Amino acid sequence: MSATDPTQLSAAAAARAIAAGELSAAELHDAYLARARADELNCFTWLPDWSPGLAAGSLAAGGSAADAPVVEGLAAGGGQTDGRQAGGPPADGPLAGVPVAVKDLFCTEGVPSQSGSKILQGYLPPYTATAVSRLTEAGATLLGKTNQDEFAMGSSNENSAYGPVLNPWDRARVPGGSSGGSAAAVAAGLAPWALGTDTGGSIRQPAALCGIVGLKPTYGAVSRYGMIAFASSLDQAGPLTRDVTDAALMLRGLVGERDRRDATSLDFPGEIELPSAERLDGVRLGVPEELTGEGIERGVLDAFERALRTAESLGAAVESVRLPHAPHALSAYYIIAPAECSSNLARFDGVRYGLRAEGASDLLDMYTQTRHDGFGPEVKRRVMLGTYVLSSGYYDAYYGRAQRVRTKIVEDFRTAFEQVDLIVTPTAPTVAFELGEKSGDPLSMYLNDFCTVPMSLAGIPAISIPCGLAGAERDLGPGGEGLPVGLQLAGPAFSESRLLDAAHALERAFAFDGSAARA
Amino acid sequence: MIDREQVLHVAGLARLRLAEEEIEPMARELSAVLEHVEWIGELDLDDVLPTSHVIEISGRLRADEPEPCLPREVALAQAPAVRDEGFLVPAVRGSGSTNGQQA
């Protein structure tokens, strides 16, 4: 047993300690597992030998994932750590012995992979997502599966069939979404780091609301094979971590040679270097006026302004840039993503896996009742929206047009990156909001993605780092100090290393203290 | 903007049963979102090509080489209903058909 609590270490520091023989992998895993088992935020949908039921009222009985057989290797964890070390991952991988929490929507062989949906309750895939196996092959161990908005549709994690996740900074508030369980688990110190996915902001926004680092890589950099799809042309996996170095370390494990099982995956040019920059001399930061004005909460804008002054003090040149079509990005996104989701979710039909409604009189009845029972309200809304915009007579006005807006947004960024190196915006227009505050109004919920969606449509990398605390519009967080605000930095495709370097320099200067949430 | 009739038509296409009390809110919420997204109608996009892949790549073909299949018991393991080594589904009545295979 180490003198200090090993869960205080960052993932990179823990990996170093394990490699140096100062910390045992089993000890670290068990320490996190103990914390995860004591979780009061509802971050997990699966931990070894334990699995929660559906949210109250939505499940009668049976089919609990915990009853299901679990394949060894991936699921090896607490209680059998010796066995894990014998037959498990290589002890000398770069991530050897560091546990990772994985968003529910990644398929993990023999381990429940439910994408936050009732329709996949207890579903045990026969294979593992490439992103997960890249991490476990580098030595990481699977700590548990994390809660999320159903099929990654949401910005508050209130759309999970397994109940909402609470924000560790203020349990009356949401952690953001859709990777809300991943973000809250990392922020609360229940996991050293987590693997999430980002379609329109689903890594960056919860990272911002929970005061941690979240990176959405270039589209194609990380394989989508085995990620239960929301919107195929936008979905991208990435790290949620306590600091920028950890984000670089996990990204390094995720990217590399392209996955031949994913036709859209790409070879990553060069290595991801662990960031070391302390200054931003000569770095031109562009502030798009379209994403930094109306609709952004006062406290968030103030924190953003302070962050810009800090950047300047590190030597950066801050200037204004135009992204003329960015205000239309949200519209294009809420056409393209639902359209793709309506098709991606057609496979949930009660035939091969997942829920099937009982007592159907015929096939049509079985389909419609299964999907009625299995999908939550937000998923239904988006399936309906997507089906509508693709339906006969509407394609050109909606989907076709949205794809053209996407072209303009890609061009906007291209032009902007001729002028500046990186673009900076607030990650989310508000700090963490209260549970239930926006769930009655889909449109106001969708506006959470206002600053993150343009980068998703353009397929470019973007990182959110905590840049300070701000009071919510109406009140302040516990202790009156405020809630975390995220700063988003975006760069051209495959500029991850530059992005991480700049984020590293800023992180040092911000000296954001997230330990309150881990208490 | 979207009426009850349209909601039911779209729900039919999506094979999604909506309870009676879900129909009116769905019509209202879809209308609100559509009203917002229709904002892109203002843009002049006549000469703009659509983007379906942000990164212009092509090919990515697979060599015609066999890979191992799943054992049948694994393929069937998660199925809600199984009979005679296959996935059991309720009777098909008057639905469409596929690729010339009759219903």
Place this chain on the structure above:
Amino acid sequence: MPDVPVYEPVIGLEIHVQLSTRTKMFCGCELSFGEPPNTRTCPVCLGLPGALPVANAKAIHYGLTIGLALGSELAPRSIFHRKNYFYPDLPKGYQISQYDEPLCLGGQLAEVRIHRVHLEEDAAKLIHVGESGRIHASDASIVDFNRGGTPLAEIVTEPDLRSAERAGEWLRLLRTTMRALGVSDVNMEEGSLRCDANISLRPAGSQELGTKTELKNMNSFRFIERGIRAEIARQEKLLRAGERVVQETLHYDPDSGRITSLRSKEQAHDYRYFPEPDLVPVAVEQEMIDAAREAMPELPAARAERYEREGLKAEVARLVAFRAELHESFENERATSKPGLSPDELRALANVIVNEWMPRVDSQAGRPSAGQPLIPVLPGSILTVSGLLTRDEISIGAARQALDVLVVEGGDVRAIIEREGLAAAGDGDELAAIVTAALAANADAAEKIRAGNAKAIGPIVGYVMRETKGRADGGAVTRLVHEQLGV
């Protein structure tokens, strides 16, 4: 005839051809040939959550090969679309197909223009089962995903066919072409060739198209012709009665001869096509086209032209070129001659194969088109026989005897000729000596011939035949007699 309009049928075909790749269109599962249900599946072709398709390069190659053979324009860039609809044989809730940017556009085969050729994935197989006691209605279905994901080329013609018979003939030509290309087994009974027909009628002479119906899934050549004929008759009856043809999808039941509607209008499809985001565009590089062109075999029409150029009569050239077993035998036999064959020799070889050899092979197998005798025959045997015939070194009767034995025993025809003593008596010298003896023994007859009485040759030929036990060739004997008598 008082104004009874004459209607002209207008027919277009949509043909699905299963491609003979080793693996499926978008995953590495091997194609299934009657394996037990659900043993040829993987996460991709079961449509499991998270699985992604990757297109099979060989299927693209075959698609291009078909396009080249049909004279299509090969699209430099084509994309896959999702065709969305729900059915238990469609695991993802959509079929990956091609829509407005197919692999091949245009083309022609015989008089029929090709509209397009595109690639897609096949559906799985549904087996309908009933609860005990009920026979007619099925209460449930069982899905077997072995076939799901098999690569298909869909070939769509323009409405250029004008009769059921011609549609059947043309489909046979298409099948022969596909088989020659080696891209598919094209077996209707096994479902590797499937055909739908779009049928409409219009007053003869009119250029406008009438309302068409789609006749689905006719699974044999016989049913296709019968089905189209029945639908033409049905539409004609409607039109003559002053009624309208309704655009719908129909099913022809070959047992009852009845045509029934498959889908009602209220279930009109809305496939919500959109570009498949899991796949990237197919860019057809010049090397892919070159590879397809290189792999392209000689097609039947081109082969017939070549045979004609090489000296076969047009009729024989087409006969040999269009029947696989004939031109395979023809090509194999001629290939055994190192120096190559003269036009005369080729004609003789074709005649022996068509008129003597293949009928014996067919009758041995009890059915036509067997192509191969049951016991293997030494390559070059048929060429040996045709060569002996052209050089008058065997009589036609003896040649037939030799082939009769060869088809049963197999092996080397030379050995059979020798053993049975079938060689034309005398390879020249031997026969000449017998003829000399015959002339000496029938001096009267010889004198008459010399005097110009050709018919007097009878006793001389009879003598030679007796001496040679019938092996001598009549023509050769006559020639030697004339030679020795100097007439």
